[in-house]
Amino acid sequence: MERSPLVEFQEVTKRFGDGPAVLEQISLTAAAGDFIGLIGPSGCGKSTLLRLIAGLSPITHGSLTIGGRSPEAAAADLAFVFQESTLLPWLNVAKNVEAPLRLRRIPGGQRVATRQRVLELVGLGDRGPAYPRQLSGGQKMRVSIARALALAPRLLLLDEPFGALDEMTRERLNEELLAIREQQAWTAFFVTHSVAEAVFLSNRIVVLSSAPGRIAAEVPVDLPYPRTAETRLSRAYHDLVTEVSRVLRQAESPRPVA
Numbered sequence: 001m002e003r004s005p006l007v008e009f010q011e012v013t014k015r016f017g018d019g020p021a022v023l024e025q026i027s028l029t030a031a032a033g034d035f036i037g038l039i040g041p042s043g044c045g046k047s048t049l050l051r052l053i054a055g056l057s058p059i060t061h062g063s064l065t066i067g068g069r070s071p072e073a074a075a076a077d078l079a080f081v082f083q084e085s086t087l088l089p090w091l092n093v094a095k096n097v098e099a100p101l102r103l104r105r106i107p108g109g110q111r112v113a114t115r116q117r118v119l120e121l122v123g124l125g126d127r128g129p130a131y132p133r134q135l136s137g138g139q140k141m142r143v144s145i146a147r148a149l150a151l152a153p154r155l156l157l158l159d160e161p162f163g164a165l166d167e168m169t170r171e172r173l174n175e176e177l178l179a180i181r182e183q184q185a186w187t188a189f190f191v192t193h194s195v196a197e198a199v200f201l202s203n204r205i206v207v208l209s210s211a212p213g214r215i216a217a218e219v220p221v222d223l224p225y226p227r228t229a230e231t232r233l234s235r236a237y238h239d240l241v242t243e244v245s246r247v248l249r250q251a252e253s254p255r256p257v258a
């Protein structure tokens with residue numbers, strides 16, 4: 001079945017001020033339900049690409065639409081998760097998760113019900129009264145994800161959300177994120193430096209090259225969902241990790257074609 005396009009980049013270029021192009025000729029369409037992993041060398045423009053989608057920074061040339069609208073007009077449809085958990089230290093977990101709902105003037109009863117539902121979704125239903133300093137790194141990140149999901153986004157933008165976590169926690173959170181997605185149909189753009197993480201999560205991996213950031217390759221990931229810890233043991237998964245690593249190495253040191 002043909003899925004409707006949700007995010008459409010058409011020949012997008014981005015520069016900051018009169019500096020060089022950071023992103024150039026980006027053409028990319030994400031369909032509703034895609035989980036797009038974005039990888040590429042440091043500084044190639046991955047975070048910038050997410051910020052363009054979020055309407056946090058304007059494109060310089062080309063066209064970018066979210067559900068047919070400008071990123072600014074579509075801002076209410078998306079939520080952003082950053083590498084730092086960005087929780088407010090003076091608010092407890094419950095109030096942190098409710099904060100964006102307050103900003104959207106959601107009434108109290110509905111706010112509490114939503115907060116509880118998303119905290120349960122991330123396995124922290126009983127930690128509402130705790131303060132961020134009382135949580136582990138993985139728990140803080142779960143709260144950040146719950147806060148993003150409270151907004152019921154159509155589009156979730158994740159900028160290296162698990163980059164600061166140990167491998168075990170990261171793998172568990174990858175599995176939890178996909179399990180949550182089974183219950184909530186959002187489309188995702190996920191920036192990571194980990195090829196293994198990109199393969200585990202994504203149905204498409206977009207590899208960027210740098211200076212300027214361009215799409216060097218796209219690798220489809222045909223592993224069936226739901227994916228679980230077992231997925232990492234499969235031959236198909238390992239072959240894909242090898243393939244994407246090879247493509248990434250090429251993007252990092254492009255050789256001129258003779």
Ligand SMILES: Nc1ncnc2c1ncn2[C@@H]1O[C@H](COP(=O)(O)OP(=O)(O)OP(=O)(O)O)[C@@H](O)[C@H]1O
Pocket residue numbers: 016022040041042043044045046047048049
């Ligand atoms: N606000 C800004 N003003 C000027 N230049 C910027 C700005 N934001 C980003 N850049 C530049 O754009 C380029 C891409 O940065 P970006 O953070 O998007 O890369 P990245 O691929 O996410 O990097 P990393 O993997 O290291 O996080 C860099 O050269 C950076 O210095």
